[in-house]
Amino acid sequence: MCQLLGMNCATPTDVTFSFRGFSQRAGITSDHCDGFGIAFFEDKACRLFVDNQSAVDSPIAELVRNYPIKSRNVIAHIRKATQGKITLENSHPFSRELWGRQWIFAHNGDLHDFDPHLSGRFIPIGNTDSERAFCFLLDQMVIKFGYHEPKLDQIFDLLADVSPKIAEHGTFNFCLSNGQALFSYAITKLHWLVREYPFQPAQLIDLDVEVDFSQVTTPDDRVAVITTEPLTQNESWTAFKAGEMILFQHGCPIRKQLTHVERLEREKLNPELRRVTRADQY
Numbered sequence: 275m276c277q278l279l280g281m282n283c284a285t286p287t288d289v290t291f292s293f294r295g296f297s298q299r300a301g302i303t304s305d306h307c308d309g310f311g312i313a314f315f316e317d318k319a320c321r322l323f324v325d326n327q328s329a330v331d332s333p334i335a336e337l338v339r340n341y342p343i344k345s346r347n348v349i350a351h352i353r354k355a356t357q358g359k360i361t362l363e364n365s366h367p368f369s370r371e372l373w374g375r376q377w378i379f380a381h382n383g384d385l386h387d388f389d390p391h392l393s394g395r396f397i398p399i400g401n402t403d404s405e406r407a408f409c410f411l412l413d414q415m416v417i418k419f420g421y422h423e424p425k426l427d428q429i430f431d432l433l434a435d436v437s438p439k440i441a442e443h444g445t446f447n448f449c450l451s452n453g454q455a456l457f458s459y460a461i462t463k464l465h466w467l468v469r470e471y472p473f474q475p476a477q478l479i480d481l482d483v484e485v486d487f488s489q490v491t492t493p494d495d496r497v498a499v500i501t502t503e504p505l506t507q508n509e510s511w512t513a514f515k516a517g518e519m520i521l522f523q524h525g526c527p528i529r530k531q532l533t534h535v536e537r538l539e540r541e542k543l544n545p546e547l548r549r550v551t552r553a554d555q556y
Contacts, residue, residue, distance in 0.1 A: 276381070277501070277502040278381075279348075280349050280499070281345075281347070281500070282451075282500075284494065284526075287497055288343060289312075289345070290339060290342050292501070292505055293312070294339050295480040295483070296350060296505060297310070297330065300328045300329035300330045300352045301330040305354060306354040307354070309324070309327065309328070309366075310324070310350070310365070311367050311380070312351075313369065314345040314347075314348050315348070315378070315453035320345075320369070323337075325365065326365055328352075347454075351365075351366035353366060357404075363399045364400035364401065364402050366380040366404060367379060367380040373423035375452045377452050379404075379407075380448065381407060382463075382464075382502055383444060383445030383448075386443055388407065388443040395412075403444075411450070427529070430519070434531040437459045441517070447460045454523070456522045457520075457522075458519065459518070463513075464500060464513070465512060466498060466500045466501075467509055468498050468525065469495075469509075470495070470525065471492075473491050475488075476508065476509055
């Protein structure tokens with residue numbers, strides 16, 4: 275399957291350190307060689323780079339490793355194809371416009387017998403299960419909210435309701451952003467951490483590179499990094515629980531969804547909570 279990398283920041287930050295390690299997994303330290311992509315938000319719009327070449331071999335990936343593009347929200351993906359040919363249109367992340375903003379989505383997993391009805395407003399360009407899931411999520415947003423942009427909490431609640439239903443078809447781990455925040459959901463495997471003041475050195479797992487972030491940051495900086503497998507060997511990464519969704523904004527997690535198991539445990543302690551349907555805040 276594929277691997278994901280997301281970054282959400284309090285101030286515009288470059289992702290070159292994390293991407294250098296992450297991209298090694300596209301043929302050197304792992305075999306995710308079937309294309310790559312990365313999106314950098316700049317307010318409502320974004321810079322999107324995709325290639326059906328491996329992130330090890332692609333000249334575009336080489337540019338990203340060396341050009342410090344600063345952004346508050348970044349989503350990257352390296353592909354190991356399970357559905358769909360190795361073509362540019364099947365390369366993640368995928369992009370669509372909704373409510374006057376770019377939406378970016380990348381998926382790790384494999385969905386089977388997933389052929390939902392789509393309204394026609396969002397149509398897959400390629401033939402991956404991932405892009406169908408993205409179009410379906412956006413369709414559900416329009417059905418729920420119409421053409422007036424909802425608040426982030428409302429979007430979170432909808433995603434928390436719809437994502438487990440999609441996950442019934444297989445593995446559904448994703449990163450999604452509209453430039454305001456970053457939504458991440460995991461059924462099997464995602465990890466996250468927050469780097470903030472006082473910053474410490476970090477050592478990549480996939481490459482012999484270390485950065486002392488205390489030398490290149492300010493007290494105002496704060497960065498949340500989300501990735502399929504931990505990128506560094508000397509930092510404390512937190513694994514997503516199965517079925518957990520987390521909303522990251524300003525470089526930290528601000529909301530999470532109770533997993534099915536956690537909800538059942540909570541309801542055992544207080545049966546009145548069975549009436550509660552919305553996701554909990556931290």
